[in-house]
Amino acid sequence: MSISNPAAAANAGGPLSSVEALIAGLGGVGYIASRRIATALYMAVNLQKPILVEGSAGVGKTELALSTATLLGLPLIRMQCYEGLDESKALYEWKYGKQLLYTQILKDRMGEALADAADMDEAMVRLHGMGDLFYSEPFLEPRPLMRALKEDDGCVLLIDEVDKSDEAFEAFLLEVLSAYQVSVPELGVLQAKTPPLVFLTSNNVRDLGDALKRRCLHLHIPLPEAALEEKIVASRVPGVEARLTRELVGFVQTLRTLDLRKAPSISETVDWARALVLLHADSLSPEMVRDTLNVILKFEQDIAAVEPQVVELLHRR
Amino acid sequence: MQHTLEQFFRALRAADVRVSPAEAIDASRAVTVTGYADRTLFKDALCSTLAKSADEVGRFDAVFDTFFARDAVSMPPPSASPQGEPSDADMAATESSPLAQAVLSGDNARIQQAMEEAAGRAGVADIRLTTQRSRLTRRLLEEMGLEEIERIIANARRFPEQQGLADRLDQARRDLFTEAQAYVARQHDLYAAASAQALREERLARKQLNADGGVDPVDYQLMAALVKKMAKRLAAKYSRRRHIAHKGHLDVRKTLRRSLAYGGVPFDIQFKVKKVDKPSIVAICDVSKSVAAAAQFLLTFLYSLNEVVDRMEAFAFSGRMISVNDILDDHGVEQAIFKVLQEIGFQQTDYGRSLQDFSEQHLDKLDRRTTVIILGDGRSNFADPRLDLMREIHDRSRAVIWLNPEPESYWGQGDSVMNRYARFCHVAKQCGTIEQLERIIEDVLRSYVPH
Numbered sequence: 001m002s003i004s005n006p007a008a009a010a011n012a013g014g015p016l017s018s019v020e021a022l023i024a025g026l027g028g029v030g031y032i033a034s035r036r037i038a039t040a041l042y043m044a045v046n047l048q049k050p051i052l053v054e055g056s057a058g059v060g061k062t063e064l065a066l067s068t069a070t071l072l073g074l075p076l077i078r079m080q081c082y083e084g085l086d087e088s089k090a091l092y093e094w095k096y097g098k099q100l101l102y103t104q105i106l107k108d109r110m111g112e113a114l115a116d117a118a119d120m121d122e123a124m125v126r127l128h129g130m131g132d133l134f135y136s137e138p139f140l141e142p143r144p145l146m147r148a149l150k151e152d153d154g155c156v157l158l159i160d161e162v163d164k165s166d167e168a169f170e171a172f173l174l175e176v177l178s179a180y181q182v183s184v185p186e187l188g189v190l191q192a193k194t195p196p197l198v199f200l201t202s203n204n205v206r207d208l209g210d211a212l213k214r215r216c217l218h219l220h221i222p223l224p225e226a227a228l229e230e231k232i233v234a235s236r237v238p239g240v241e242a243r244l245t246r247e248l249v250g251f252v253q254t255l256r257t258l259d260l261r262k263a264p265s266i267s268e269t270v271d272w273a274r275a276l277v278l279l280h281a282d283s284l285s286p287e288m289v290r291d292t293l294n295v296i297l298k299f300e301q302d303i304a305a306v307e308p309q310v311v312e313l314l315h316r317r
Numbered sequence: 318m319q320h321t322l323e324q325f326f327r328a329l330r331a332a333d334v335r336v337s338p339a340e341a342i343d344a345s346r347a348v349t350v351t352g353y354a355d356r357t358l359f360k361d362a363l364c365s366t367l368a369k370s371a372d373e374v375g376r377f378d379a380v381f382d383t384f385f386a387r388d389a390v391s392m393p394p395p396s397a398s399p400q401g402e403p404s405d406a407d408m409a410a411t412e413s414s415p416l417a418q419a420v421l422s423g424d425n426a427r428i429q430q431a432m433e434e435a436a437g438r439a440g441v442a443d444i445r446l447t448t449q450r451s452r453l454t455r456r457l458l459e460e461m462g463l464e465e466i467e468r469i470i471a472n473a474r475r476f477p478e479q480q481g482l483a484d485r486l487d488q489a490r491r492d493l494f495t496e497a498q499a500y501v502a503r504q505h506d507l508y509a510a511a512s513a514q515a516l517r518e519e520r521l522a523r524k525q526l527n528a529d530g531g532v533d534p535v536d537y538q539l540m541a542a543l544v545k546k547m548a549k550r551l552a553a554k555y556s557r558r559r560h561i562a563h564k565g566h567l568d569v570r571k572t573l574r575r576s577l578a579y580g581g582v583p584f585d586i587q588f589k590v591k592k593v594d595k596p597s598i599v600a601i602c603d604v605s606k607s608v609a610a611a612a613q614f615l616l617t618f619l620y621s622l623n624e625v626v627d628r629m630e631a632f633a634f635s636g637r638m639i640s641v642n643d644i645l646d647d648h649g650v651e652q653a654i655f656k657v658l659q660e661i662g663f664q665q666t667d668y669g670r671s672l673q674d675f676s677e678q679h680l681d682k683l684d685r686r687t688t689v690i691i692l693g694d695g696r697s698n699f700a701d702p703r704l705d706l707m708r709e710i711h712d713r714s715r716a717v718i719w720l721n722p723e724p725e726s727y728w729g730q731g732d733s734v735m736n737r738y739a740r741f742c743h744v745a746k747q748c749g750t751i752e753q754l755e756r757i758i759e760d761v762l763r764s765y766v767p768h
Contacts (some may be wrong), residue, residue, distance in 0.1 A: 019358060035357060035361060036361050036364070036365075039357075039358060039361035039362055039365065040361070040365040042362075043347050043350070043351075043362050043365050043366065044365075046347075046350045047343065047346055047347060047350070047366075049343070051365075052369075054370070054371060088566070094567075096567045096572075096586050097583070097586050100572070100576075100583035100586070101582070101583070104581070104582050104583065204371075207549065210335070210337075213369040213370075214337055214339055214340060214369075216369075217343075217365040217366055218364075218365055218366075218368060218369045218370070218373075218374075219365055220370070220371045220374050222371075301647070
């Protein structure tokens with residue numbers, strides 16, 4: 001199969017040449033990827049398909065897109081989804097104010113242009129010639145999706161938390177994601193010269209439609225195993241000592257086995273490591289853990305449940 | 318290989334991983350990129366194109382490992398082979414059966430290939446039922462050419478110098494039988510296990526849940542999953558039209574009117590704004606003695622509903638009424654149900670008293686966007702049903718839906734006042750089985766749950 005994506009072709013022998021190269025490349029920009037993550041990304045580039053990333057909050061879904069953009073040296077265009085997001089915020093909008101002001105300012109000029117028309121019909125014909133003026137690109141305000149399609153050298157498009165948007169918007173995304181084009185009624189179809197590399201992230205607030213899922217590759221990022229998590233912490237928090245890393249990752253892994261409202265994910269582990277480094281801790285003591293528990297646990301009930309058993313949990317490993 | 322992939326897709330579909338033709342094409346394209354040499358790469362590539370949710374990833378992994386089982390055939394080498402290689406005499410005696418030769422020389426790859434081919438002819442992949450296994454094993458062995466081996470054994474028994482060969486072939490025949498059995502069992506797991514699950518779900522869906530004993534504890538998990546699926550479907554319908562929030566379109570009329578203040582210059586642009594409708598659901602669940610058997614089912618529904626609907630108030634009552642939002646929010650489904658029952662369950666029903674509790678404390682939760690769903694049998698122990706309060710609830714809310722686990726013919730019998738309450742409901746339906754619940758969600762709630 002010939003690789004038709006220019007981004008991939010330009011990188012032949014580069015980070016996109018194989019899964020291993022991709023893992024190494026992502027590692028170089030500070031993202032420790034598991035094999036499954038790298039494979040999914042590799043497939044996304046080779047098949048030119050958007051990639052839907054799922055996983056609980058804080059496992060590095062958004063970070064994956066950011067790191068990929070850094071790795072490929074492409075601009076990142078980010079669109080945050082929310083309930084009520086619609087085309088005019090995601091795709092494009094006409095600059096109504098500019099249009100209206102221009103019509104006002106040009107009123108006199110139009111009068112002049114039409115003054116020497118012999119009759120009404122001729123004036124109308126001339127007016128038709130001018131009509132399209134106000135619905136042209138200078139009056140178009142591109143929003144993230146259109147900006148991404150207009151990047152001629154390609155880009156990384158991150159559609160964050162797509163599950164927060166509503167179903168109508170999801171349906172509207174289908175055209176963009178499968179054909180990398182949008183239709184603007186007044187202008188026609190705009191097609192991307194270089195298809196962007198699209199990441200969609202979802203926290204599973206609601207089930208996404210099958211049509212959207214079908215168009216995407218799927219990647220579920222689970223909470224990492226201890227070894228991988230240690231690597232991540234070491235790469236994200238430069239000043240941390242190996243022994244402390246092992247201890248705190250072990251503690252977090254134990255916490256995840258408990259029945260908590262929100263188990264700590266990677267971002268919490270990293271934050272905790274940073275906090276401990278700031279506090280000049282070189283190993284975990286029960287007092288230190290109790291004082292900093294609010295960094296990894298985000299619910300009052302969880303903290304209350306864990307606090308009495310800190311000593312026991314520290315020894316359990 | 319394309320055929321193998323097709324078979325694999327079939328196995329995935331049987332395991333309830335939905336594979337559409339387009340995804341099948343994607344998977345084939347992915348495979349052309351990755352090739353077959355690297356097993357992990359092959360698996361991950363297929364996984365990212367085929368499995369589209371965390372559940373499906375789990376099922377995909379299981380099916381993949383069964384389907385592309387490594388060293389599927391691991392026959393022990395022919396036991397008492399005097400020298401490592403089979404002797405020329407043995408080879409000559411078994412000339413008519415390639416299978417026997419493969420078995421004697423311990424060539425597992427060839428045996429596996431023979432088994433795959435024979436399985437194709439025997440139609441093992443079409444297995445549907447557990448009971449088909451032994452017949453299919455037999456057919457598989459026949460297709461592989463077992464008869465020929467049996468004939469050779471019988472032949473060899475007649476010559477004393479070939480007894481060793483006969484024994485070895487006999488042993489190999491038994492091993493082969495074990496392998497074939499394992500192979501058929503694997504195929505059964507791949508293609509037929511899911512249909513047994515479907516059968517169980519179907520039977521459970523029809524079961525009367527207020528019958529003696531209620532839900533079998535074995536089926537409980539299954540029921541919770543089914544009910545949750547339905548609550549999710551309801552929530553999806555319910556949230557569908559909230560999005561007509563604020564379309565950013567120019568409101569020409571308003572803009573022109575404003576422009577008069579600036580001498581006709583449209584300085585202040587006005588956009589069309591539509592209000593976001595915020596519908597809510599109030600669910601009230603009866604957990605008294607008379608519905609004891611169905612209470613678990615009703616509460617499961619209440620719990621799932623609470624999980625998937627944002628703006629929802631949940632109440633439970635028997636003698637009095639309490640709000641159970643906190644209990645449902647803070648606990649897992651089984652524990653939440655236990656807690657609710659512990660707190661208020663199994664007392665004497667008093668509908669009048671409970672309705673009074675509701676109107677005294679929570680009537681402000683009802684407005685014209687609220688749908689009230691009442692789950693209960695309408696048996697008030699001959700106490701005053703307080704129809705006046707029911708009328709008030711009816712008048713204040715957008716819709717009142719009553720789901721009763723008892724069949725309609727019982728309504729109004731004995732201490733049931735359901736027929737009188739039903740006058741103040743927009744819909745009153747029997748809801749005693751999961752199947753009925755499903756139908757209600759499909760047909761009734763769709764038109765009554767506000768958009």
